[in-house]
Amino acid sequence: MKEVYFLRCRECGKKYANTPQSFCEECFSPLEVSYDYEALARSAKREALTHRAFTMWRYAELLPLPEGFTPAAAVGGTPLVKSRKLGAEWGIRNLYFKNDAVCFPTLSFKDRVVATALAAAKRFGFTKVGCSSTGNLANAVAAQGAQQGFDTTVFIPADLEPAKILNTAVYGARIIRIDGNYDQVNRLCTQIADRFRWGLVNVNLRPYYAEGSKTHGYEIAEQLGWELPDNVVVPMAGGSLIGKIAKAFCELAHLGWVEPKQVKFFGAQATGCSPIADAVKRGLSRFEPQKPNTIARSLAIGNPADGHYARRLITESGGWAECIPDPEIIDAIKLLAQTEGIFAETAGGVTAGVTAKLIEQGRIRGDETTVVCITGNGLKTTDAIAADFPATEAIAPKLEAFEALVAQQLDETVRTN
């Protein structure tokens, strides 16, 4: 079967045959995977999904996968959790959390992008793969790279959270710590991809990598009963995910799988790294890069590659972007865990906290369906909240000790009331 996807420049429209390259040779703007949608409409049928497992691969026709591709892992297929408490507390009737904190295999949405990137890496004949990463991506590349037999190297800022480094090292990946922030790591990786024949998933394989994020959006639509939500709140680092969710919704509408709808896109950032939110709020046509300083390390990209497109999408969709400071991120992590039972990483705290702020501002209304995207697991960023939960005093393994404790705590309750 003829391939129905190719690369296309997002600015000048020049088309390219599939190749490991992220920018247009004519105007140096980003290349994106595009599809022959007429052919897709003939080959991709919603009914065909009924008998497929609930993983990202159920949307295989809508992804840039090589012919004969066989998935190596059951990536994606995460729960869309209907809020039981926060929605009521915030006055939102239909509030959902798309929970990629439990994405397989490494507990973040990056598993999705790595899945499509490594399919491309294999197709282009790379044996060495890697990435620049704030942590989650490194975990995902290391795990799937190991499983698929790639020689894997990840480049990370030297001061990354220990858990994220360990969660990469365990898979046997080569870890190169860079004395610098993520943007500097990224610049180095661009130079490495220029010099070495390596498949860097978010550099030269970036067009294929980014397409994996669409499955987060397909799943949301399908889990809402093949309907689009009114609002989506998305954390923003490089600014790619928000655009790919929008692309997913557009494609589903174009294929007739959902009714078209003007979905409002809301972006969430930490105040300590908020170049996109800042541009939206100030009405700038170009974002200004920042030096990140936030506990939300997975969102700490001061010079976001897709910042321009994220800003434009948010503005044109009628949405908005907001940011919250670090203490509010921690509060939101605890709130999400203690109300919905979802333990998100710092980025999830950002998204939940920003959602509350947007509701307070009246930008998200109570009668609308709102989906909040949780993209990573709290087990990876326990350092950020450890100080809030000091170890309690141990008691003897005796019933009397427990009775004494109960009496003491009862006494405390009485006293505080």
Added chain:
Amino acid sequence: MAITIEIPTAFRRFTDGAPKLESGATTVAEALNELVTRFPALSRHVRDEQGQIRQFINVYLNDEDIRFLGGEASALKDGDKLLLVPSIAGG
């Protein structure tokens, strides 16, 4: 005094394969102007219709993005390196 402008592979089809250019420029703007004067085919790829550096090209002076320095007005000193890098990576 001389500074060096390093040219990434993707740009070299417009520079007859030259990987770098030595320049006597004293500001970033002057250096970029010298680059596109020397290689006119590169001109429209470096700047947009409004004359701004294109959205998806980052310019670094030694180790720092010029937007954190004085932008194109940033002064250059002997031995400085100017680096042009496509910005489409990461995230």
